[in-house]
Amino acid sequence: MTDETRGAPHVKNLTADNITENVNIINSKCPNPRSKYLLEKAVQHLHDFARETRLSTEEWMMTIKFLTEVGKICTDVRQEFILLSDVLGLSLLVDSIDHPKPATGTEGTVLGPFHSHDAPHHTENGGTVSHDPDGEPMLVLCTVRDTEGKPIQDAKIDVWETDSKGFYDVQYANRETPDGRAVLRSGKDGVFWFKAIVPVPYPIPSDGPVGGLLKHLRRHYYRPSHFHFMFEKPGYDHLITALYLRGDPYEGSDAVFGVKESLVVDLGTVSSEQAGEYGVQEGSRLLSYDFALVTEEETRQLKEEKAKAAWEKQGMRMRLLDGLPVPDVD
């Protein structure tokens, strides 16, 4: 229904049958068509959820209490709402909607709540990203290219991982300086490399309300061993991804649904020649991967195709505004 076909709102005498339409009429004064559309859809789904399930006051108050606790436990370095979004599969879904990939591009996955903005910038390749003496040393030697195999130089690459105990630096109350994270630049031939440690599986934070939800659902808290990578380069779509170690006990049951077969890797072994070239021990572990970034233009086209398919499925007349769908009211 468009604004034009809507009557004046009837805000009195609202019932389960007429409230949704009238709340949306009231909200329709919003001058931003995208906000208006998002609110209309959110209200429709929230109300349908309550009507379909016959949601009780007690259940809704428990939900209010849960959401309040999720908000309360958030700090500058802990984002429990992102964790909630992660364990409900919503984070992966939004990434796949916003960053669709052709078969030739590296797949994306969940950002997770542990990326920070204070990682040290490495001006040259070869730096040490993890200083944990208990971690098993691992050379990371990768390339970043476009989908046609052409190297991309000077891409900005955020990398981050846990320490050998499965904790990110930000999870330590006494953290003084960032560790296990860095911002790098790809060099000539799209190569970037650094010294890190072999990732380990770890539990997502389970002492908060999201942990309580997982316990209630009889789900485990673990993520399989992985290493995070995030790429930025003008002209290319932002890529948030991670590499997963094959054979991890949680490879098939990641608590946040991030694993994709194309991102699962076997660790290699540093050869004698590589040991000399990169200044690490021969025989130590090696993580290698060739990342492929998709152009912004190709991403835009893919998103447009998928958006059109989605609204045709709903039988709606839509148009794109800044690349995002809004109702076509003409």
Added chain:
Amino acid sequence: MTDETRGAPHVKNLTADNITENVNIINSKCPNPRSKYLLEKAVQHLHDFARETRLSTEEWMMTIKFLTEVGKICTDVRQEFILLSDVLGLSLLVDSIDHPKPATGTEGTVLGPFHSHDAPHHTENGGTVSHDPDGEPMLVLCTVRDTEGKPIQDAKIDVWETDSKGFYDVQYANRETPDGRAVLRSGKDGVFWFKAIVPVPYPIPSDGPVGGLLKHLRRHYYRPSHFHFMFEKPGYDHLITALYLRGDPYEGSDAVFGVKESLVVDLGTVSSEQAGEYGVQEGSRLLSYDFALVTEEETRQLKEEKAKAAWEKQGMRMRLLDGLPVPDVD
């Protein structure tokens, strides 16, 4: 789909097309059938919302930030998530689902975020509920009966209202003792009465994230003048309601959608006889209403009918568990 017909979850390689089903398979280990059903429906609606709107990462992160702020501003005496639920019409909807009323029962409305549990208990009728010297005195003289008109004695009745400036006691940082609220008992013939002040319209708290949302939506913050009542009596369905003053400028545009025609009243005038009987000034304002409580049994039957209609509309096989629908997996 029932658990029996579901295969093992495929938690790897999730895409926008297969993630919802697989998240729900993972969540289906929950032994509580009602929780499992609520989670399944919540995940379905959340994911459908993202897919239908082509939700962007930026939009989702703004939502995460908004929800975090809603949680952060909550205190023991401020519940911003209830306020959010109120302004989206969800609170009124849930009340109408959980407390359906036959035509003979008093309609319910939103509880709002300002009910507290520390109101003074008045052991006798006739007490003073509001001590605000700037308020216009109002005698409240009501009865509570069943739907056949039989008086209900000894019902527990919570009443609450703002002061003359439109603020509830709990909104004052320096609040020392409750005011503008009380817990009463109906006497013989179901009568209850007390001294209060004429309600005034007031803005819901607009200095938090929900206020920001209303501003973005170009909505006003006002609730029309009203007085809250909540009834409890064994054997009768809990009634949360309020009375609204006819002619209020916000009667037709309540920010939280609570007004119902049957709850809108004209204030009367205290007669000479009433002035003597109730110890108030002749000619002062009078709020009178006959409330009708619905039995638990009648409410149960109404809820069951409406639940069955809702699941038949969805074409689902359901059964009731403690009065609430769950999928029928037999």
